[in-house]
Amino acid sequence: MQPPVVKVLQKNISELLKNNVVEYRYIPQHDKPLPSLTKLQEIVELLRSIVFPGYYGDFIANSNTLEYHLGVTQERLYSLLKEQILYGLCFSASDELCNDARLVAQEKTLLFLQQIPELKRLISTDVKAMYDGDPAAKSYGEVIFCYPAIRAIFNHRVAHALLRLNIPVLPRIISELAHSETGIDIHPGAQIGEYFSIDHGTGVVIGETTIIGNHVTLYQGVTLGAIRFRLDDKGNPINLPRHPIIEDSVVIYSNANVLGRITIGAGSVVGGNVWLTTSIPPNTKITQQKAVENTFIDGLGI
Numbered sequence: 001m002q003p004p005v006v007k008v009l010q011k012n013i014s015e016l017l018k019n020n021v022v023e024y025r026y027i028p029q030h031d032k033p034l035p036s037l038t039k040l041q042e043i044v045e046l047l048r049s050i051v052f053p054g055y056y057g058d059f060i061a062n063s064n065t066l067e068y069h070l071g072v073t074q075e076r077l078y079s080l081l082k083e084q085i086l087y088g089l090c091f092s093a094s095d096e097l098c099n100d101a102r103l104v105a106q107e108k109t110l111l112f113l114q115q116i117p118e119l120k121r122l123i124s125t126d127v128k129a130m131y132d133g134d135p136a137a138k139s140y141g142e143v144i145f146c147y148p149a150i151r152a153i154f155n156h157r158v159a160h161a162l163l164r165l166n167i168p169v170l171p172r173i174i175s176e177l178a179h180s181e182t183g184i185d186i187h188p189g190a191q192i193g194e195y196f197s198i199d200h201g202t203g204v205v206i207g208e209t210t211i212i213g214n215h216v217t218l219y220q221g222v223t224l225g226a227i228r229f230r231l232d233d234k235g236n237p238i239n240l241p242r243h244p245i246i247e248d249s250v251v252i253y254s255n256a257n258v259l260g261r262i263t264i265g266a267g268s269v270v271g272g273n274v275w276l277t278t279s280i281p282p283n284t285k286i287t288q289q290k291a292v293e294n295t296f297i298d299g300l301g302i
Contacts, residue, residue: 032098035087039080040173046077047158051120055144074113082109085162088170108165115161122194126153129197133217149198152184159188190224192216193248200254207243213266214248221255227277228260247282 018024045056050073054061059069086105090098130147131137143150155178159171171188179185184201186192189208196212198204200220206212210224218224226242244258247266256274258264265282273288280286 030091032090032095033087034091035084035169035173037173037177039084040170041177043077043080043084044155044158044174044177046073046080047116047119048154049073050077050116051123051154052144055141074116078109078113081112082106084170085109085112085167088168091169108167111165112161119157119161122157123150123154125194126150126196129195129215129217130199133197134199147201148182149184149201152178152182152186152201153192153196153198154178156186156188156190156192160190160192163188190243203255208239209241209261210243211245213246213250216246216249217251219252219254219256219272222252223257223259225257225259 048055049057049059050070053059053066053069057073059065059073061069082105085108086101089101089105089108093101127140127143127150130143130149131140134143137143137147155174159174162174163171175186175188182201184198184204186204186206187208187210190206190210190212192206192210192212193214193216195215197217198219199217203221204218205223205225207225212224224244224246229242230238230240232238241261243261245261245263246252246258247264247268249267250264250270251268252258252264252270253272253274255272256270256276258270258274258276260277262277262279264270264276265280265284267283268280269285270276271285271287274286276286
């Protein structure tokens with residue numbers, strides 16, 4: 001007689017292999033290798049150790065060994081990234097296109113590697129902005145080590161660069177790795193300028209078609225989101241610009257919701273808990289309305 005556990009396992013296998021369960025169609029079957037969350041996390045960590053040498057990984061930065069470290073780390077990065085880009089290109093492609101994707105993956109990997117110096121320059125401006133905007137920060141090094149916003153913005157800049165190379169899936173995975181770790185949700189499609197700062201950061205949401213200028217600061221809980229989206233004849237969402245444009249030197253305080261394809265003019269300040277769905281001109285200050293005081297008896301009115 002078979003043990004009960006064997007019967008349960010065999011029944012599960014039989015049920016799981018059925019192809020007539022309607023809901024199963026929402027989990028596509030893949031007979032090609034898929035991108036690896038573990039390897040993509042390693043790719044991000046390798047990039048961190050290249051951009052912030054000594055702060056990440058086991059390497060101790062000094063002038064005698066830095067060149068060696070950068071060389072070895074970039075070789076490992078190239079090998080891993082080329083493989084994952086290939087799997088990303090094959091994710092939704094036909095077998096024929098996938099077979100021709102190896103050369104494309106190599107070309108796109110090299111194009112990405114060429115952007116690493118610019119990535120370092122951009123994230124350096126973000127470190128500066130975070131330090132300048134927070135009196136509690138004691139050094140640039142502390143910002144690099146401790147601030148979740150730097151981790152999230154770093155992932156975003158990596159993901160955005162991959163997205164601009166038309167690489168499927170990988171940018172979203174890399175963004176979601178940071179989202180899971182920090183609570184900061186930045187879609188890889190968002191365009192973000194230099195000296196970008198997110199103070200505290202938990203609960204920040206930045207939508208796909210958002211455009212953010214230079215020297216912009218957000219506080220925790222800010223949503224740069226959509227107010228609605230249009231549908232095509234089949235009822236599917238149309239991917240049109242639907243998120244805000246935030247111009248240079250704007251500050252948006254905690255839990256504000258800036259929604260729709262509106263423009264927040266340069267130098268403006270949006271106060272906490274504001275719900276904003278219309279554009280405002282430069283140098284505008286928006287605050288929530290004064291609280292309305294009411295008296296409730298025995299819970300009436302609540």
